[in-house]
Amino acid sequence: MNNILTLTFAAVLALTFTACDSGSRPQPQKGGARQVSDAERVYVAPGKLDDYYAFLSGGQSGSVFVYGIPSCRFLKEIPIFEPRAGLGYANNPGSESYRRLHETGPMWGDTHHPVLSQTEGRYDGRWLWINDKANGRVARIDLRTFETAVIKRVPNIQGAHGLAACLPSCKYVFVNGELEHDLADSTDATKYHSLIAFLDGESLETRFEVAFVGNADIASSGKDGRYVFSTMYNSENAVTSEGMIERDRDAVVAIDVPLAEKALADGKFTRVKGVPVIKPEDVPGLLTLIPVPKNPHGCNVTPDGKYVLASGKLSPTVTIIDAHTLKVVAEPEVGLGPLHTTFDGRGNAYTSLFIDSQIVKWNIEKAIKGDPTYIVDRVDVHYNVGHTKAAGADSSYPSGDWLISLNKLSKGMYLPVGPAMPESQELIDISGEKMHLVAAFASLPEPHDAVFMPRQTLADKVVQTYEPAPAAVKLGEEKIVRNGNKVDVYMTCIRSKFVPEQFEVHPNDEVTIHLTNVETIRDMTHGFALSDHGINIAVDPGQTQVVSFNAGPRGTYWYYCTWFCSALHLEMRGRMLVKAPNEPLSDSIAPPPPTQAKAQDTDKKASVSYE
């Protein structure tokens, strides 16, 4: 009971801090009972599970962060576009994850928009897609394992920015090539185009692209399989920031997907770098430009599929467009710097206001009817909110309980840790008429967007262990295979032993370890680190990982388990013996016989002398 009181008190304190302005001392707040209630709402006792997974893009970390909601507990980082030595991801040329990433481009990425797969308007728990804005790539994460399954470079585009799945089928994901360039690779700015690329949802192969003048920004899909939408700025086709804001109006782009498929079937395209590129001038009706105030940003289709909302960014408005007729039906003012809009499924929209540092709740139908009471509520966030997302808002069935505000600056929200402060997110209860900010949590830099997945959706989908692959090494079938200076060691590990516990090579041999974790229960991950070689991999139960390296000079090099696994974790290690070039090598995988006996004797003598 004391613990609960302590935790509650700590949570109240945390909330008090989050409610304070930067630089001011935390002051006791009125309404103490309400504050306790907030703390209880986000308190998830140890051993209890959160209601939602929240997938936050990692931004320049090149990954996806997984948090539990409402506790805001960090659960996992899914590395995608950047090596993570600690997780053994893409950190050595022998590994599949390294090869896959390396062959698609740089070993770094900038993830922005996580997108969940859907079936019949609901998240189905299969996949999560994410873009790499910096290097024109898209990745698919398999939610059975929470690991990257596919990474593909999208041809012809630069700045893979807005990303969305074509609903309702998720047959395609489409990604906006925001940064314009000449498809023929000249530097002539008058020939610059942007592209929207349509990729196969599973393989991520690019099926076709649509080219146009202007910069495609944020993406969203209609719900009925016809139009997909994107906000578009820089209709001026300028190359300076001043030039990009000259005109008063830019547009929302609507692409008729069935018409694009027909054009593809009819051969109305040009093939560029192997990909069919369709130009709107060749296919009337393919692309519709819907005028909106200049340089819009967020593009969000309402859960019922009736409207697409373009957030004004430089204009204090959100433009409401009929998603079927493509006509503007209203343009209500919501506040300064509207960036993104999300939904609660009860007819309300929530728009992030970057300049005002607020989330504004407003009623869509009231705004369309011109009812002046369309603004329902405002809540301050800290500070400069970018994306905001309510639970389930990208599906047809938002749950209307939680909303996350992804803020760009945290200022004095947390203990100072240098000139750069932690990135900050805030959790807002939107279940009532009034919004209520209940928690804040820090993260690595820098989440752009987020999406919530109900826990139940993944309850029976997340695998406990990997099914052993055909290339898996079986217990008792470990071996060493030599081919010139190439040495393949087929190794197993299980608490608390590597087999073999030693192998022999010559200096500078090219060594490849094929390591299978033959554990049969979940959470029993083993690592393999090799001293003085910069090698660390992680192998989950049932999984096989491959690592390659140069053996280096003569000597003894220990390898050891890096994931604390058992009472004999420290003893779970083995030796790579790099012998002189003229020394014969053993291929035996049997445990080394000799020296331990001597050591034991020494132990006995020592213990006797102590007695």
Place this chain on the structure above:
Amino acid sequence: MSKPSRFPRLAILPALAASGLLVVSLKFPLWHIRMEAPQYQGREALRVEVLPGSMRGNLDEIRVLNQYIGVQVPDHLPQTRWLPVALLAGAALGLGAAFLPRKIRRFAALGVATYLTIAMLAAAGQAQWQMHQIGHNRNHHAALAGVKDFTPPLLGSTKLANFELQSGLGLGSFFIAGAVACYAGIGLAKRHSRRLVPTCETPAEPAPAEAVA
């Protein structure tokens, strides 16, 4: 009218049922043990089931854990080699006994029931010995110090290191017990029980009304 010919028909049904239960029991666990620890709770608790012909469950994981306390879990239990044969033999003998003349049949059925009881007790006794061996015939140079010799419970529960062990009989044992009961029933059935199965030759006569009154 040959009265003895009706008895086999009466005895065949329970004999058939009993033999069927014995055959079916081959596919069901006779015994199970559940091992729960802080790291192995709820659905992740470790479990071993012993069937007449095999052993299954989280054996790999238990072997991994046992290395720390020097316990050797056998790959096969010796019972699993002879028990299926013993049960099938009991099923065949029990079924055959139903066709014997009444006087012999009763003794034969009781004999089969006794035979099965002894077989199961022998298997259980062997299991108890194995339990003792598992917990006492350990490698005392194993990693973890301080674990005392132990005997996992054949029936019931106990605590071993960080594990709560709970064992009990499985459905297969109850099937076999049912079969034994059927054979015993055949053996102990009184002659007048034939009234339960009236035949054409001896139609059941309605009771006189006054008798009811």
